[in-house]
Amino acid sequence: MVVQKEKKTINRLKSMYPLRAKVNETYLKSIEAIQAGKPAVWGMLNFYYGDPILKAMDIEVVYPENYGAIAAAMGVARQYLDRADAEGFPTHLCGYSLTTLGYASRMMKELKGQIPPEAPLGGMPKPLFLMSSAAICDARYKWFQALGRYMDVPVWPLEAPIPGIKEFFIEGYYDKMMKLGVKHLRDFVAFVEKMVGKKMDWDRLDKTANLMIEVNRVWHEVNELRKARPCPMHSRDFWSAMPAALFLAGDLEDSLRLYQDMYREVKDRVNNHVGAIPDEKYRMVFAELPPWHSLAFFDKLAERGWNFVIESFGYHPPIPLDLSKVSDPLERITKFSLQFLVGYFEDARKQNVLGGTSAYPYLKYVKEWKCDGALLHPLITCRSASTHLPYVSDMLIEKLNVPSLSIEGDIVDLRLFNPEDALAKAEPFEETMEHYKRMRKQAGFDW
Amino acid sequence: MSDKNKGLNKAREIYLDSSRRAKELKAADKKIIGYPCVYVPVEMLTALDLVPYRTCADMKEPVTEADRALPHSFCPVMRNCLDCALKGKNDFLDGMVAIHSCDPQEKTARIWESYTHYPYFHFIDMPITVRPEALEYFKGQLNDFRKTLEAFTGKKLSADKLEAAIKSHNQQRALVRELYELTKSSPPHVSGTEIVQVVKALTSLPVAEGNNLLTETIGEVKKRAARPEKKSARLLIWSSTLDDTDIMQVFEAKANVVMNESCGGVRAYRGEVKLTADRLEGLADYYLNEITCARTFRQAALGETRKDYGRDLQSRFGYLKGAIKDWKINGVVMLLVRYCDPFAFEIPSLKDYLNSIGVPSTYIEYDYTTGALAPMRTRVEAFIETISQ
Ligand code: SF4
Ligand code: SF4
Numbered sequence: 094m095v096v097q098k099e100k101k102t103i104n105r106l107k108s109m110y111p112l113r114a115k116v117n118e119t120y121l122k123s124i125e126a127i128q129a130g131k132p133a134v135w136g137m138l139n140f141y142y143g144d145p146i147l148k149a150m151d152i153e154v155v156y157p158e159n160y161g162a163i164a165a166a167m168g169v170a171r172q173y174l175d176r177a178d179a180e181g182f183p184t185h186l187c188g189y190s191l192t193t194l195g196y197a198s199r200m201m202k203e204l205k206g207q208i209p210p211e212a213p214l215g216g217m218p219k220p221l222f223l224m225s226s227a228a229i230c231d232a233r234y235k236w237f238q239a240l241g242r243y244m245d246v247p248v249w250p251l252e253a254p255i256p257g258i259k260e261f262f263i264e265g266y267y268d269k270m271m272k273l274g275v276k277h278l279r280d281f282v283a284f285v286e287k288m289v290g291k292k293m294d295w296d297r298l299d300k301t302a303n304l305m306i307e308v309n310r311v312w313h314e315v316n317e318l319r320k321a322r323p324c325p326m327h328s329r330d331f332w333s334a335m336p337a338a339l340f341l342a343g344d345l346e347d348s349l350r351l352y353q354d355m356y357r358e359v360k361d362r363v364n365n366h367v368g369a370i371p372d373e374k375y376r377m378v379f380a381e382l383p384p385w386h387s388l389a390f391f392d393k394l395a396e397r398g399w400n401f402v403i404e405s406f407g408y409h410p411p412i413p414l415d416l417s418k419v420s421d422p423l424e425r426i427t428k429f430s431l432q433f434l435v436g437y438f439e440d441a442r443k444q445n446v447l448g449g450t451s452a453y454p455y456l457k458y459v460k461e462w463k464c465d466g467a468l469l470h471p472l473i474t475c476r477s478a479s480t481h482l483p484y485v486s487d488m489l490i491e492k493l494n495v496p497s498l499s500i501e502g503d504i505v506d507l508r509l510f511n512p513e514d515a516l517a518k519a520e521p522f523e524e525t526m527e528h529y530k531r532m533r534k535q536a537g538f539d540w
Numbered sequence: 541m542s543d544k545n546k547g548l549n550k551a552r553e554i555y556l557d558s559s560r561r562a563k564e565l566k567a568a569d570k571k572i573i574g575y576p577c578v579y580v581p582v583e584m585l586t587a588l589d590l591v592p593y594r595t596c597a598d599m600k601e602p603v604t605e606a607d608r609a610l611p612h613s614f615c616p617v618m619r620n621c622l623d624c625a626l627k628g629k630n631d632f633l634d635g636m637v638a639i640h641s642c643d644p645q646e647k648t649a650r651i652w653e654s655y656t657h658y659p660y661f662h663f664i665d666m667p668i669t670v671r672p673e674a675l676e677y678f679k680g681q682l683n684d685f686r687k688t689l690e691a692f693t694g695k696k697l698s699a700d701k702l703e704a705a706i707k708s709h710n711q712q713r714a715l716v717r718e719l720y721e722l723t724k725s726s727p728p729h730v731s732g733t734e735i736v737q738v739v740k741a742l743t744s745l746p747v748a749e750g751n752n753l754l755t756e757t758i759g760e761v762k763k764r765a766a767r768p769e770k771k772s773a774r775l776l777i778w779s780s781t782l783d784d785t786d787i788m789q790v791f792e793a794k795a796n797v798v799m800n801e802s803c804g805g806v807r808a809y810r811g812e813v814k815l816t817a818d819r820l821e822g823l824a825d826y827y828l829n830e831i832t833c834a835r836t837f838r839q840a841a842l843g844e845t846r847k848d849y850g851r852d853l854q855s856r857f858g859y860l861k862g863a864i865k866d867w868k869i870n871g872v873v874m875l876l877v878r879y880c881d882p883f884a885f886e887i888p889s890l891k892d893y894l895n896s897i898g899v900p901s902t903y904i905e906y907d908y909t910t911g912a913l914a915p916m917r918t919r920v921e922a923f924i925e926t927i928s929q
Binding site: 230235 | 607608609610611613614640642643644646647649650651653654661662663665667668669671673674676677680681684687688834835837839843844845846847848849852876878879881882884885886887888889891892903905
């Protein structure tokens with residue numbers, strides 16, 4: 094008897110599982126270590142500026158932004174949001190920030206510093222200090238400043254220059270950004286030393302910085318392989334694997350090995366024409382933060398032949414840069430962090446796409462990964478991940494004849510994202526994609 | 541009877557048609573440079589004989605065009621500003637200078653530059669801390685700004701010209717403070733609504749004309765017999781921007797607004813640019829350190845191992861205490877524009893601070909549309925009733 098196998102939708106990478114398991118294991122180990130008295134810092138995603146420094150100092154870092162997503166998915170965010178509301182924080186603020194503020198108020202005002210018993214995954218213990226960041230959104234430093242109402246710990250807001258695309262090419266501009274970055278990080282190191290009462294091990298920082306750069310280089314190369322048709326790796330694998338490179342979660346040597354394994358597996362798929370979904374009809378780009386709680390939605394789209402071949406600029410590693418001759422690790426870290434932002438500037442300037450750091454990459458993605466459509470996910474309370482989306486949509490249709498489908502959601506109010514509604518829009522959007530495919534052909538594009 | 545072309549009347553006329561003078565100047569071959577935020581160092585424009593013109597939002601204008609470029613849940617002031625630009629209301633500009641004072645300013649600048657075609661467009665990046673390396677970086681940004689302005693005008697920004705411009709703008713700041721001295725009395729000599737008109741006029745005129753207007757206005761106000769009616773409350777309004785008389789009148793129907801702590805009021809005029817040997821240093825220091833806006837990160841002492849909340853509040857909001865005492869303010873309104881993150885995060889802490897110095901406060905949020913005025917009125921009346929008892 095022939096056993097009817099369930100139709101496969103997304104063909105997940107085998108190498109993703111051990112990588113993801115490492116990330117999860119590291120997280121739980123880190124919580125255990127903190128509970129046993131190891132100092133912890135609350136950090137914001139800072140695009141590499143501060144993380145290698147804390148890692149080299151062997152400090153555990155928890156990211157309330159990520160914890161906000163966990164709290165939302167586990168259904169405990171509501172009580173923290175209500176609390177933040179009662180404390181007088183405007184409800185339109187970033188949902189993750191409100192979750193954290195409500196959480197901090199519960200932990201510090203009600204429980205005298207004890208972790209709330211309902212907090213999932215061991216909760217977030219009181220930090221030694223807060224490492225915020227000026228990158229990407231105002232919430233990142235104002236939110237940690239606001240935590241001062243509940244915790245007597247200092248905040249270090251990491252400066253992160255955001256140049257204009259045109260201005261970046263003014264002579265001497267880059268050097269000035271470097272000067273700011275390096276001096277700032279040097280002072281940050283001194284601050285961290287004071288906070289933990291021990292000196293930086295500079296050799297260790299040197300090694301950490303190199304590993305961070307190498308991990309991200311390999312990770313970049315993995316994603317380059319996704320230009321192949323059919324695309325061998327789906328966005329779901331990207332999102333599962335990215336924390337090890339973006340947050341430096343886990344031991345970096347382990348991560349390097351695991352990303353190399355992933356590279357081999359993806360390459361192998363490319364050589365054998367194995368796609369991430371069985372029948373790739375539409376190659377898609379996704380922007381920006383995924384609906385973490387409804388990822389199964391992508392399986393439904395995969396059944397329709399939608400393969401997500403590239404995604405979320407804000408989570409992608411910087412375009413590789415040879416930093417082997419930069420001897421000062423702080424300089425190397427600064428250059429690497431800046432590269433995340435400015436790596437696309439030369440291209441953007443050439444094409445006169447001035448619409449911002451987060452917008453241009455989508456033009457490149459769609460062109461080089463040969464996408465048929467973009468799925469945009471604007472979020473009510475995360476404006477930084479949404480602001481550029483109308484512009485992106487405009488730019489893609491105008492310059493490349495590639496249409497976008499916009500589906501609204503939110504980071505904490507999960508009811509806002511309606512997968513059924515979204516799926517109902519899929520079919521008519523396929524017709525739109527077909528139409529533009531013809532338009533592209535006529536206009537001489539090669540996909 | 542006061543002269544229609546002088547003082548308060550003139551300010552009202554300019555308020556109602558703020559681009560008229562700029563267009564006249566343009567017809568007389570002057571170059572007009574727009575700027576959306578008071579963090580832009582206008583002294584550098586003045587020194588090069590460029591006319592700085594603040595591209596304000598217009599609350600009465602329904603946003604239609606900006607929808608294609610910005611999402612709905614986004615600072616409505618910047619959406620409105622951009623909308624005006626996309627409708628061609630600023631097409632007379634020769635250029636535009638935007639600055640990274642907050643995230644929406646930065647994001648809007650990119651889109652503005654992409655969708656419009658002024659001969660000149662420059663973006664100034666701005667750090668968030670007041671640390672020495674941040675100040676140094678910001679000075680570098682001003683130096684780059686200088687280079688692009690010089691290239692655009694074909695003129696050198698001479699030290700003498702910059703010094704003269706700094707002096708004129710400092711004089712303007714001093715005159716605005718002098719005008720605010722006239723709100724100390726009870727009833728005040730000049731209303732909050734009139735000051736909104738004056739400040740908006742100042743940002744639409746060359747500095748010398750603005751200074752004349754201020755001198756006339758101060759003289760007129762000091763002499764006039766009819767003062768604004770005395771109301772039961774004296775308010776300070778703390779906001780990102782309060783630049784519309786309709787909003788102000790919601791408050792002034794029931795109270796005297798004696799301090800408008802926003803960039804439509806006193807914020808850009810409280811301090812003074814120091815004439816340092818390196819002129820750009822004085823400018824960088826003033827704009828980064830002296831303007832007290834929520835966008836800049838301050839805490840009691842960065843690098844301490846513990847934070848003291850009381851001192852932290854003092855470092856963030858201490859500048860309000862003197863005004864509250866000297867202007868005998870008995871109520872503070874925290875007027876928040878929806879989706880304005882830098883100010884929104886401050887609300888509970890500012891309330892803590894105001895409680896600590898014993899002044900009642902309330903928080904009102906609105907979306908920068910005329911539709912928001914009616915509910916705002918109800919909130920204001922309730923607050924004033926509470927504090928007047
Ligand atoms: S607004 Fe968005 S990017 Fe900023 S902290 Fe919140 S979730 Fe993160
Ligand atoms: S400070 Fe607030 S109101 Fe002003 S532009 Fe920024 S977000 Fe908008």
